[in-house]
Amino acid sequence: MKNLVIGKSNEEEIVLSTTTLQRHLACFGSSGSGKTVACKVAIEEMTRNGIPVIAFDPQGDIASLAITEEASAIESKGTSPKILESYNENVEVVIWTPASSKGVPICINPLQFDSVEEMSAEDKLRFLSATAKNIASLLDYDISGDDGKAVEVTLCSIFEYCIDNNINLSGFRDVINILDDLPETIAPSINSVCSFKDLKELSKKLNLLTMGVRKLLFETGTPINIEMLLGLNQPNGKTRLSIIYLNTLHSAEEKEFFVSTITQQLYNWMLKNPLKDEKKALQCGLFIDEIAPYIPPSNVKKPACKDSLVLLFRQARKYGVCCISASQSPGDLDYKAMGQYSNILLGSLYTPQDIKKVRQRIESIVPDEAESIIQQLSSLEKGQFILLSPDQYGGEVKKTNIRWLVTKHPLTLAEDDLKQYISKSIKSEIQSYAELNTEKGFTRYEKDKVPNQKEGNTKKEKLNSNDILVVENIIYERDLPKKVRSELEGTFFKSEELVDTKSAYHPMIKVNLTFIKEKGFFKKTKESLVENLYIDYKTEDLVYVHKSHFKFSNILEEDPNEIVDLDEYCTFNAEKKDDIDYDFRQLGKKLNESYIKRSMEKRYPIEVHSSQLILFPVWMCEIQNKKKKTKRRIYLDGVFGNLIQVNK
Numbered sequence: 138m139k140n141l142v143i144g145k146s147n148e149e150e151i152v153l154s155t156t157t158l159q160r161h162l163a164c165f166g167s168s169g170s171g172k173t174v175a176c177k178v179a180i181e182e183m184t185r186n187g188i189p190v191i192a193f194d195p196q197g198d199i200a201s202l203a204i205t206e207e208a209s210a211i212e213s214k215g216t217s218p219k220i221l222e223s224y225n226e227n228v229e230v231v232i233w234t235p236a237s238s239k240g241v242p243i244c245i246n247p248l249q250f251d252s253v254e255e256m257s258a259e260d261k262l263r264f265l266s267a268t269a270k271n272i273a274s275l276l277d278y279d280i281s282g283d284d285g286k287a288v289e290v291t292l293c294s295i296f297e298y299c300i301d302n303n304i305n306l307s308g309f310r311d312v313i314n315i316l317d318d319l320p321e322t323i324a325p326s327i328n329s330v331c332s333f334k335d336l337k338e339l340s341k342k343l344n345l346l347t348m349g350v351r352k353l354l355f356e357t358g359t360p361i362n363i364e365m366l367l368g369l370n371q372p373n374g375k376t377r378l379s380i381i382y383l384n385t386l387h388s389a390e391e392k393e394f395f396v397s398t399i400t401q402q403l404y405n406w407m408l409k410n411p412l413k414d415e416k417k418a419l420q421c422g423l424f425i426d427e428i429a430p431y432i433p434p435s436n437v438k439k440p441a442c443k444d445s446l447v448l449l450f451r452q453a454r455k456y457g458v459c460c461i462s463a464s465q466s467p468g469d470l471d472y473k474a475m476g477q478y479s480n481i482l483l484g485s486l487y488t489p490q491d492i493k494k495v496r497q498r499i500e501s502i503v504p505d506e507a508e509s510i511i512q513q514l515s516s517l518e519k520g521q522f523i524l525l526s527p528d529q530y531g532g533e534v535k536k537t538n539i540r541w542l543v544t545k546h547p548l549t550l551a552e553d554d555l556k557q558y559i560s561k562s563i564k565s566e567i568q569s570y571a572e573l574n575t576e577k578g579f580t581r582y583e584k585d586k587v588p589n590q591k592e593g594n595t596k597k598e599k600l601n602s603n604d605i606l607v608v609e610n611i612i613y614e615r616d617l618p619k620k621v622r623s624e625l626e627g628t629f630f631k632s633e634e635l636v637d638t639k640s641a642y643h644p645m646i647k648v649n650l651t652f653i654k655e656k657g658f659f660k661k662t663k664e665s666l667v668e669n670l671y672i673d674y675k676t677e678d679l680v681y682v683h684k685s686h687f688k689f690s691n692i693l694e695e696d697p698n699e700i701v702d703l704d705e706y707c708t709f710n711a712e713k714k715d716d717i718d719y720d721f722r723q724l725g726k727k728l729n730e731s732y733i734k735r736s737m738e739k740r741y742p743i744e745v746h747s748s749q750l751i752l753f754p755v756w757m758c759e760i761q762n763k764k765k766k767t768k769r770r771i772y773l774d775g776v777f778g779n780l781i782q783v784n785k
Contacts, residue, residue, distance in 0.1 A: 138418070141182035143175070144522075144539040151537045153179075153480060155188070155419045157529045158459040161450065163475055164522075165467045165495060166484025171520040174546060175482055175539045176424060176463045177202060183422050183459070184228045184378045185220070189367040191403070192424040193396060195383045199426055201548040202378060203230035203558040214541035221543040229368065229375040231563055232555050235354065235395050237385035240555040241567055242358025244615070245398050247272060248306040249360070250296065252405060260408065261300075262293075267401055267445050269293040274441035275394045276342040281439055287330040288339055291316075294323045308355065309343045310609060310710070316340045348718070354391065356613045359567055361399060363406040367421050373562075385552060389430065389440075396431055397442030404449050407456040420457040423449070428462040429469040443471070450477040467494045481525040482537075483510070485517040502527055506534050606647065607717065609708040610754035610775035614638055620778040621758050624771055636768070637759035640775075642719045642752040643783045644674035647703075648733060650743045670737070671703050674724065674750065675784050677736065682706060685777045706776055709751070719752060755783060 140152035153162070162179060166172035180190050180202060192199050205225055208218040234240035247268055253261050269292035270280050278285035295315050299306055306312060316336055319327060331339070345351060359365070368377025381399065386392050403423060412418060425431065431442050453460055454477075462478070464470055468490035476498070483499075486492055492514060500507045502525045510523055513536075517523070524535040550558075612620070617638050625633040652666040671680040678689040681700040714721065734745040754775030761768045774781040 139186050141179070141186060142540065143178050143182065144537040146535050146537050151524060151535055153526065153529055155186075157480060157526060158183075158419060158422075159454045159457060160479035160528055161454065161460045161477060162462075162480040162482070163478040164461075164463045164482040164484070165486065165491070166463075166465060166482075166522070167486055167491075168465050169519060170465070170484030170486075170517070171522070171539060172463050172465065172482070172484050173198060173426065174520065174542060175484070175522060176426065176461055177542055177544065177546065178539055179461055180378065180422070180424055181220070181224055181228075181543060183419070184376045185223045187227070187376050188419045188422055188459075189369070189377045189379070190422040190424060191366050191379045191381065191399065193381045193383060193399075193426060195392065195427055197382065197384050197549040197551065198547065199424075200232050200380050200382055200550040200555065200558075201545045202380065203232060203550075204545040204548065205543055206545055211541060211543050216541045216543060220540075224543050227376055228378055229371070229373070229563070230378045230380065230558070231368075231567075232380045232382050232550075232558060233366075234358075234382050234385045234552070234555065236350075236357055236391075237353070237552065238357065239385060239552040240382055241559055241563065242615075243381075244353075244355055244358045244360055245395065246308075246355065246360050247394075247398055248296075248308065248312070249402075250300055250306075252409060253300060256405075256408060263448065264401060264405065265293050265296045265300075267397065267441075267448075268296065270444065271394050271397045271401075271441045272343075275346070275390050276339075277390065279438070280441055284335070287335065290330050291327050291336070291339065294327055298323050307611075309346050313340045313343050316343075344716070348716075354386075354394070356615060358615060361402060363399075363402050365567075366399075382550075382552075382555065393431065393440045393442045396425070397440075397445045400442060400445040400449050403458070404445070404452065407453065407458055410456070412455075412457045418457050419459050422459040422461060423453075424461040424463075426463050427465070429464045429466050432471045432474045433469060434471050435473075437469075443474075447471075447474045450474060467491045470494070472497065479526070479528055483514060483517075483523040483525070484521070485519075486514045499525065503532050503534055506532075510534065603714050604711045605714055605717065606709045606749065606751040607642070607712050608703065608751065608753045608776065609710055610640065611708075612754075612756065612773065612775045612778040614640075614756075616778055617756060617758060617773065620773055621760070621771070624758075624780055625760065626762075632764070633760050633762055635758055636761045639757045639759075640718075641755050641757050641772075642717070643755050643772075643781075644724055645680060645751050645753050646672045646674055646677075646728065646733060646748050647751045648672065648737055648745060648748045650737065650745045653742045653744065669702060669704055671751075672733075672737075673784065674728075686779050687774050687777075687781050689782060703753075717752065724750075755781060 139155050142150050142152050144151045164172045164175050177199065180192060183190055194200050205221060208221055211221055212218055232240040233243040235243055253264055256264060266289065269289040272292055273285050273288040274280050278288050280286070280289065295312060298320060316339060346355070366379040371377065381395065383392050383395065386395060410420065412420065431440055432446055450460055468488065472494055481498060483495060486495065492511060496507065496511060499510050513523065520539050522537050522539060524537045618635055621635050625631040627633065648670045650668060650670060652668055672678060673680060673689055676689070678691050681688055681690070681702055682705065728748065728750050730748050733748045737743060737745050756773045756775060758771050758773060759768055760771060772781050772783045773779060
């Protein structure tokens with residue numbers, strides 16, 4: 138058990154032990170009261186004493202924990218330089234930026250259910266339901282309304298089905314596939330709450346998460362992992378403070394989604410990592426600044442993250458996870474949720490609503506002192522707090538002057554300022570972690586895959602006039618730096634670097650045909666084989682796969698029936714032209730099926746049945762010479778992530 142020094146009362150050091158902090162810490166105070174400083178002091182104390190912390194930073198002022206002050210500056214404020222020395226020696230700060238590469242980029246896979254099977258039935262259902270709520274809220278459903286509840290039930294049913302059948306969902310596209318062709322075992326229950334129209338609307342909204350700015354949440358950076366955020370098993374032996382910089386997110390729904398997902402994953406991690414000994418101790422801390430929007434009162438529209446937070450507050454203490462929260466508006470909080478907090482720091486409060494809210498809590502802890510404390514709240518000076526901690530000080534009230542920080546304050550870091558506070562060693566470590574933990578070999582749900590023409594279906598796919606087949610892009614933007622490295626000039630030390638990427642499409646033609654093959658030596662017989670071939674839209678070169686590379690050839694020496702084509706490796710999705718980011722005018726000419734038929738039948742012993750335009754995903758990668766600053770472009774395919782020659 139360690140005692141963490143947070144301030145002084147007269148000449149007495151005011152401490153909170155690690156055992157005491159298992160019962161959480163809440164800090165209330167009006168703007169300018171010093172509540173942010175008080176919480177940052179608690180974080181400094183925890184991390185320099187070996188307790189890792191995950192801190193949500195909604196405004197950019199928590200990120201300044203990455204910048205320490207000069208010894209003389211903190212000494213003039215009454216803080217010992219030894220605390221600064223301890224912080225510098227023992228703490229490593231990482232600023233994570235969701236949907237942005239301004240700091241250390243981080244993303245979310247909300248469909249990560251790899252350890253859910255280990256949970257109890259109750260915890261499993263609670264976890265999946267919370268995940269479904271998060272996604273529904275992100276899709277702009279009112280989760281307290283009938284439509285939102287129906288979507289929650291639908292998604293939760295799909296998640297349970299996938300877990301029970303050992304199907305890993307790699308992304309929202311897989312969920313869409315299931316929605317479009319519901320398995321018989323879950324179809325009745327889903328259809329009882331969602332109409333066909335509702336399911337189509339849900340599919341459409343999910344599809345929007347895979348395009349545009351929204352997809353940055355799921356593709357930019359290293360996927361969230363709690364052990365990585367906590368910096369466990371660090372080779373440098375330092376304690377990690379992970380700051381989640383929420384300013385890079387531009388909507389309340391996105392922030393709630395991020396808070397909820399990390400909270401859920403932390404809860405899941407807790408269940409798998411109980412305290413190792415019987416002695417009470419802290420494994421880690423979670424800090425949420427200005428928590429009011431995330432756990433509002435019951436009469437206010439409930440955000441998706443509220444249930445996850447309330448569950449964490451209730452359960453975290455027995456797993457050694459300390460929750461720290463701050464708010465300038467206690468009147469805007471669900472006080473039943475905050476009732477899980479046994480340690481309270483009260484700074485200056487003025488509004489009757491806020492004072493009324495804290496009165497109940499004060500009376501429950503120190504009923505005899507309640508009125509005296511209430512009278513003091515409006516006259517407390519900046520940095521002065523009343524500490525209520527029955528586990529640490531019993532019924533004794535401690536009027537505390539919070540020590541000053543060893544880190545910069547006040548200082549709000551803008552997005553563009555973050556990179557200079559991220560060390561090369563941290564970047565290298567995160568990159569190595571990402572490479573070692575890239576998902577491999579999962580089972581995909583592919584019921585919407587285009588019917589296999591090799592099995593005898595010679596009919597055209599039933600597409601609307603405004604639909605087009607698109608090959609699914611399974612290479613994420615975060616994969617490109619690693620993929621492109623082999624194409625850069627230089628051996629060990631590369632003279633080039635990747636400076637820009639852009640997703641695009643390359644047009645191809647899918648030709649459905651029948652091969653006519655002769656068999657036998659003396660007595661010739663003919664055999665018909667139904668197949669697809671793929672050709673470049675502009676050059677009409679045949680497209681095939683060779684050693685995980687897509688190749689183009691005008692003349693094939695081998696039997697075209699023997700080549701490996703796109704059907705073996707690609708998933709096709711029918712999408713509306715209006716929803717695809719592609720300028721069809723650049724095709725230059727319309728697909729001439731008659732011409733394709735004549736041309737193909739002239740080249741090969743085949744009978745062509747139909748042909749149609751498809752779009753193949755590629756990544757445009759802009760490469761720059763580090764010294765000369767000259768640039769060139771290469772293209773990687775969206776299936777293997779290898780070099781592909783495209784005609785632009």
